[in-house]
Amino acid sequence: RKEVEQDPGPFNVPEGATVAFNCTYSNSASQSFFWYRQDCRKEPKLLMSVYSSGNEDGRFTAQLNRASQYISLLIRDSKLSDSATYLCVVNGARAGGSYIPTFGRGTSLIVHP
Amino acid sequence: GAVVSQHPSRVICKSGTSVKIECRSLDFQATTMFWYRQFPKKSLMLMATSNEGSKATYEQGVEKDKFLINHASLTLSTLTVTSAHPEDSSFYICSARDRATGNQPQHFGDGTRLSIL
Numbered sequence: 001r002k003e004v005e006q007d008p009g010p011f012n013v014p015e016g017a018t019v020a021f022n023c024t025y026s027n028s029a030s031q032s033f034f035w036y037r038q039d040c041r042k043e044p045k046l047l048m049s050v051y052s053s054g055n056e057d058g059r060f061t062a063q064l065n066r067a068s069q070y071i072s073l074l075i076r077d078s079k080l081s082d083s084a085t086y087l088c089v090v091n092g093a094r095a096g097g098s099y100i101p102t103f104g105r106g107t108s109l110i111v112h113p
Numbered sequence: 114g115a116v117v118s119q120h121p122s123r124v125i126c127k128s129g130t131s132v133k134i135e136c137r138s139l140d141f142q143a144t145t146m147f148w149y150r151q152f153p154k155k156s157l158m159l160m161a162t163s164n165e166g167s168k169a170t171y172e173q174g175v176e177k178d179k180f181l182i183n184h185a186s187l188t189l190s191t192l193t194v195t196s197a198h199p200e201d202s203s204f205y206i207c208s209a210r211d212r213a214t215g216n217q218p219q220h221f222g223d224g225t226r227l228s229i230l
Contacts, residue, residue, distance in 0.1 A: 032216045043206050043221040044157070087157070091216075098162070098170075101147065101208075101219055105156035 003027060004090050006104035013111055017078045021107045023088030024070045031099055033064055035073050036087040038106065044087055047073075078111045085109070116140050117209050119222025127230055132194045134225045136207030142187035143209035147219060148180070150203045157206065163190045197229045 006023045013019050025033075033050040048055065050062040050071050061074040071090075075082055088104035116139040124132050136146055146163040161171045161182050169182035181193040190209075194201055204226055208219040 032218075034218050041204075043224045046218050046220065049218055089218075098145075100159070100162060102159070103157045 003092065003102045004088055004104040006088050006107050008105055008107060010108035010110050013078055013109070015078055015080060015111055015113055017111075018074065018076045019078060019109065020072055020074045021086055021088075021109075022070055022072050023090075023104050023107075024068075025088075025090045025092070025102075026069070027090065027092040027102075028069060029093040030069075030090045031093065032091040033062075033071050034089040034091075034101075035060075035062060035071075036089055036103075038085045038087055040085075047086070075109075078109075080111050080113065083109055083111045117143075117207065117220045117222040119207050119225055121225060122223055123226045123228075125228045125230065126197065128198050129196055130229075132197055132227060134192045134194075134205055134207070134227075136190045136192070136209065136222050138188050138209040138211070138220075141209075141211040143190070143211055144187065145210045146184060146190040147208045147210075148182060148190075148192050149206045149208070151206060152203055160192075194227065197227070199229045202227055202229045 004025050035047040036044040037047045038044040050064045054063045059076045063072045085106040085108050087106045091099040118137045120135045148160045149157040151157050160175045161169045163169045163182050163184040165184050171177045184190040206224040208221045210217050210219045
């Protein structure tokens with residue numbers, strides 16, 4: 001089983017739609033969680049951190065379920081500019097006490113007019 | 114916000130050349146930096162974790178003699194691809210985190226596209 005799993009998609013949605021992505025992780029000792037966005041041939045950019053209580057930033061809502069070991073990202077009122085690959089990142093504990101980020105393979109979102 | 118600068122953004126060179134890529138944190142001190150490579154339409158693959166003042170920790174399958182990492186200061190880490198060959202052509206990205214604990218998100222450089230002819 002991969003450490004971090006995401007459905008690669010693509011998710012093809014019309015403008016204005018609501019779309020949700022899930023990400024599961026295998027390391028129960030994982031400490032912190034993030035969603036990044038990566039545009040084609042560009043570096044990943046931090047979209048939002050994911051907190052235990054859930055958090056919202058404008059049209060984006062992130063949730064964490066530690067018991068089931070998954071995180072989610074909800075995008076409301078999708079815009080054309082939301083088209084990108086969304087990467088789930090989990091900081092997992094390694095021997096020695098360090099926390100190493102592990103990326104999911106990303107979920108591709110295509111928003112069409 | 115946190116800014117990470119990576120240089121050069123694009124390299125094209127002959128097989129057998131060694132290529133050095135720099136990663137700098139511009140407005141924070143990066144105790145930990147990460148080096149990734151990414152092939153087209155594939156996920157980011159962590160190559161190594163670089164901690165200031167100590168040897169890098171390489172992921173399984175990554176040749177440390179091939180990919181030399183130096184993290185001599187809190188704001189600079191370098192990756193040298195030694196004797197590069199066409200199969201080393203890829204998108205190399207660094208990221209930096211300003212604390213050694215796991216709570217902080219990492220911030221990415223712009224990446225370096227390496228093409229070996």
